[in-house]
Structure formats: structure tokens, C-alpha cells
Amino acid sequence: MSTELRRPRVSAFLALSLDGFIAGEGGDLAWLEPYNGDSQEETGYSALMASVDTLLMGRNSYDTVLGFPEWFYGDKPVVVLTHRPAAPREHVSFRQGALAQVLDELWQAGSRHLYLDGGEVVRQGLQAALVDELILFWVPVTLGGGVPLFAGPLPGALVPVSSTVLPSGLVRVVYQPA
């Protein structure tokens, strides 16, 4: 990575249907349940979490995560991109503004590798060419509707650097910008 970047390295890590949806209608994630049997070593989640120093997610993802029975992220800093008021919570901070500006602020604050989470934020990152590593898990089903990952042509080309068939039936593909 160039030292000129002046922003954290950005990784995204998400599952999508063969027709490009990261969630079904109304944010439904139940269709993913048959495919959650891979270990965190197999998916690469362990390695990613060992490398990232900060999570950056959208407000919808944060609200979803808050509804889970446990908090997944330990004491890793979580930054939520939102313009709506939110209750304070340990290790969680809230920011608003364009993604590039927030990345600059996080760089100034010391972040060097960031896990970008949530469909809308990842879509923003892709459209702004701010994603350095896109780890896709193709789920071998189609949904026919829901929340798409992509929104029109990307500004730059992506290059696949690896692809792997996981035991669950997911195909993991890692892309980097050309």
C-alpha cells in the first residue's frame, strides 16, 4: 500500500446470492443459515479480525448487530456512520459525512486497516473506489429480490486474487482494485 494513501486500508467481507443480493426482502438473512457452517479459519474471518484495528459500519448494520444476543467485537473500536442520534455505548463511536472524509479522520486517529460492514456502506465504498480488498462469498442460491450489493457500474476494475470452494458450499473470492 502506498504511504500516499493517507487513509486506512479498507476490507469488506460479505456473502451474496448468485443474483447479487446481500439480504432478502426486508433485510431477511434466514437464507444464509444453511451456509454458516464454515470455521472462522476457513472463511478468513479470524485472519481479517486479527488484522483490522477498527470496524466501520452503517446504521442499519449497527441496529441489526444491537439486536443480536451477544456483542461480537470485544473491545475493538466500532465506528458507526449515521446522521441520526444513537445511545452511547462502550467502544462505539458515531460519525457522519462522506466516507472519504471519515476515512481521513480515522487515519488521523491512527487506524490503519478497517473492516467495512453493511450493504449500503460497502456499496458507497465501491462506488467511490475506496475498497482495497473485497472478500465475496457467493451463496449458491438466488433470491429474486432484496438488498443488492452493487448499484451500477464500478469506477475501476477489480482483479480476483484467489477463489476457494468452502465446505458449506460457499465460493470465497477475494478481489482487489486493478
Add this chain to the structure above:
Amino acid sequence: MSTELRRPRVSAFLALSLDGFIAGEGGDLAWLEPYNGDSQEETGYSALMASVDTLLMGRNSYDTVLGFPEWFYGDKPVVVLTHRPAAPREHVSFRQGALAQVLDELWQAGSRHLYLDGGEVVRQGLQAALVDELILFWVPVTLGGGVPLFAGPLPGALVPVSSTVLPSGLVRVVYQPA
């Protein structure tokens, strides 16, 4: 393959954008040109063509193929699914009806492995669970619109049996029905 099948084995082989389109608006295929550098051994086209005894394509694909400067298929029988009149041509025959019925007729006529070509026909085959091998090439671009491969949920699960990053930047994934 079960001898109960009583229809040819059906393979499909196609490239699609990360957002699920096999062609852009108006059938545009120019976006694929930067990705045509892989050899027929690398893509598996040679092996597939050595195995199939018949090509089955939709009328749109046939009309597209007729517009190409050369005929790609040698003396391999080509069956075109169409209900519109078409000019006779050596090695080409025309059929109409539901795909399952046509597959049965081709089985009776001796076909044992068929290459199914064209978005609409492949979509029909997938929706009717008549595709035994789906060879997808993920092109690392998004189109935002065009001719989609999928049309709603599939009737059965697909299992990836291999995935490979090709030199051009395509990711080749082979799926079979569960």
C-alpha cells in the same frame, strides 16, 4: 448420471457480471472483450465441446451467432429452440415446445450430452431444474442493467464443485445440482 434420466446431460457455460447480467442493455457483449484472453483449455471450452454431442440454443443466440463472421460449431448438430420460421442451414434443426419435451426428443434421437446456450434457454433450464452442470465465469465488472441470468429463486440447491481464477481475471465456478 442415473440411467433413469431419459434425457441428455445438460451443461451450460456462460459469463456474467458480478451483478448477474449475461449481456448489457440491448444484448451488448462489448464489455466482455477485455476478458476473452483465456485459452479454450483454461476455460474448459475444449473439454466441454469434446464431450457434448449437440448444442441447444435459443433463437436470439442463434441470430447472434449467424451474425458472426464464422460458424463456430463445425458439423456438430445445433438445435435451435424457436417458434418462428427460420431459413434451413446445414447441421441446424429447429424445434419448439417446453425444454423438458425437447430434451426427451433429443434423447430419443440419441443425444447424451448437450450444451445449452443463451440466456433465456439457460434460465428456463435452471427454473425447470434441467441443468446438470452450470459453468459460470464471473466477470469482475458490474453493468447495472441488461439481460439477467437468473429470474427468481431456483427450484433446487446448487453445489460448487470447483473454482479457479483464470489469467484474464475471470473466476470460473462449476456448479452441479445438490
